[in-house]
Amino acid sequence: MTALQQADLLGRRAVRESLRTPEALAPTLFIPVFFLVVNFGQAGEIFPSDSTPFLYGQTYAAFQLPSSLLLAASFGSAALYLVEDIEGGYFDKLRAAPVSRGALVLGRLLAEGLKTAVLTVALIIIALPFGVTIASGPAGFVLLLVLTSLWGIVFTGFMQLIALKTRSAAATNSGGLVFFPLLFLTPNFVPRDLLTRPMEIAATLNPVTYVMEALRSLILQDLQWDVLGRGFGVVAAFGALMLFLNVRMVRRYD
Amino acid sequence: MNALAIEAEGLVKQYRGRSGTVDAVRGVDLNVSAGEVFGFLGPNGAGKSTTVRMLTTLLSITSGTARVAGIDVAADPDAVRRRIGVALQEAGLDHRQTGRELIVLQARLFGSSAAEASARAQELLELVELTEDADRRVKGYSGGMKRRLDLASALVHRPEVLFLDEPTTGLDPASRLSVWDEVRRINQRGTTVFLTTQYLEEADQLCDRLAIIDGGRIVRAGTPSSLKKELRERLRLPGDAPDPTLDEVFLDATGRTRERVAGDVQEVTA
Missing domain, CATH: 3.40.50.300 (P-loop containing nucleotide triphosphate hydrolases)
Known part of the structure; x- marks a missing residue:
């Protein structure tokens, strides 16, 4: 059996795990929707669609949607399930089986990617009444799903590292909070060129910025390959790094 | 082998x-x-x-x-x-x-096909007498049932x-x-x-x-008997004395002592 087949089996198990704990899914949907509604409610009047060039004719909700998508993708609940497996001994059971160490890591990450795709679809549907459309069309919609899911995999990979290192649910949960400063050091409310100079520098150094700009371009404009290239480049680079570090951590796990 | x-x-x-x-x-x-x-x-x-x-x-x-x-x-x-x-x-x-899902997954990870894993799961669930509860989630199992399921999952690949x-x-x-x-x-x-x-x-x-x-x-x-015999000989117990128990072998080996306190109550101290 190949490592990919093993990852598929473990991924299916992780999907079952998520489906059997719907209560854990609720905050992943509710909090991003809350941010979308509140931010749109607070700033929608300041940025009217007909006189705000960076909205490309859409409402401010369309500008805000990428933040909510990234937030939904960054809960990393798979890492908390991993801590449960570690504490309960199931992780050792898997480690004592001839399962590829890559598959042990990848199974959960693939399931998290799938879960993120479903959440992305749900969030887009919820955003439709706020005047949001996907300007890049069906291809852009697919790219939006893929990019958000890949980001979910990257961030879950980061949280899995904390889980494997600390073996503690509390530490893993706290590690996830890192995403909030990263989210707010992006062109979250206005485009990068409208930020103050220090914020612009911070946003430029922040990799999340490029994923957010790529997602935003898919919602507001036609396919912008240069922006998309940067966004996908970030998830590819960080995804490879997270996979490498996770596999190394499992191999050295004592 | x-x-x-x-x-x-x-x-x-x-x-x-x-x-x-x-x-x-x-x-x-x-x-x-x-x-x-x-x-x-x-x-x-x-x-x-x-x-x-x-x-x-x-x-x-x-x-x-x-x-x-x-x-x-x-x-x-x-x-x-x-x-x-x-x-x-x-x-x-x-x-x-569920118990069945767990064993099927384990069997598949060891390389069995879906059909083989399913058949092996049934065989093992019968072996550990868990067929009736096989499709219930493990969360609801008693401690003994969990141990038996764990044993079964360790046996999937013979x-x-x-x-x-x-x-x-x-x-x-x-x-x-x-x-x-x-x-x-x-x-x-x-x-x-x-x-x-x-x-x-x-x-x-x-x-x-x-x-x-x-x-x-x-x-x-x-062997348990050789260890008991060795202790008996070393302690030079008389022929009519009962054989040392494995407890006594253990206590002797680990340097712990056992003191009888108030009849049958035993206390082990380091």
Whole structure:
């Protein structure tokens, strides 16, 4: 059996795990929707669609949607399930089986990617009444799903590292909070060129910025390959790094 | 199969922490023949679980060598994993899956097709008498049922060597007897069993040979009867005196003393 087949089996198990704990899914949907509604409610009047060039004719909700998508993708609940497996001994059971160490890591990450795709679809549907459309069309919609899911995999990979290192649910949960400063050091409310100079520098150094700009371009404009290239480049680079570090951590796990 | 199912020479495990180096296992030598039930006894913190974790590829070996089913544990851990079954101290189960799903997944991870895994799951669930509860989530299982399921999941690939780390700790007497029956049945089918336990009666009932570990070192090894005989001779007990029990062998080996206090109440002190 190949490592990919093993990852598929473990991924299916992780999907079952998520489906059997719907209560854990609720905050992943509710909090991003809350941010979308509140931010749109607070700033929608300041940025009217007909006189705000960076909205490309859409409402401010369309500008805000990428933040909510990234937030939904960054809960990393798979890492908390991993801590449960570690504490309960199931992780050792898997480690004592001839399962590829890559598959042990990848199974959960693939399931998290799938879960993120479903959440992305749900969030887009919820955003439709706020005047949001996907300007890049069906291809852009697919790219939006893929990019958000890949980001979910990257961030879950980061949280899995904390889980494997600390073996503690509390530490893993706290590690996830890192995403909030990263989210707010992006062109979250206005485009990068409208930020103050220090914020612009911070946003430029922040990799999340490029994923957010790529997602935003898919919602507001036609396919912008240069922006998309940067966004996908970030998830590819960080995804490879997270996979490498996770596999190394499992191999050295004592 | 190799004549020796488990061989360890000078097995050492050191942990390095902020407070310095801790020697958990200080040079363990073991020889377990294929087909036997081997007991590994010791007080808490003696190094039993650490030794098992090294032999089952779960812990790195600081120094020394170990071969399981004829394969070097450090050199080819994956090959060892294909030949061993492991049921650790905490029944390693996924509580959100059903018993059947758990065994099917385990079988598939060992390379069985979906149909083979399904058939093997049914066979094992029957073996451990869990067919009626097979489609319930593990979360609702009793402690004894979880232990039996853990045992079943360790057997999916018909391992040559089965490691059981304190399989009856925390079980009521009836569940304990049921696990003993399973261990005997598994062994009768040709599987070598390496069993760690704190229960001396368990070792006496199940094990062909045993070793006692204390402070990370093997302090006694032999058959239960040879160990009792050795103690009897060393203590020069008169001919009409009853044979020493395994408890007494254990206490003697680990340097603990037993004092009878108020009739049958026994106290063990270090």
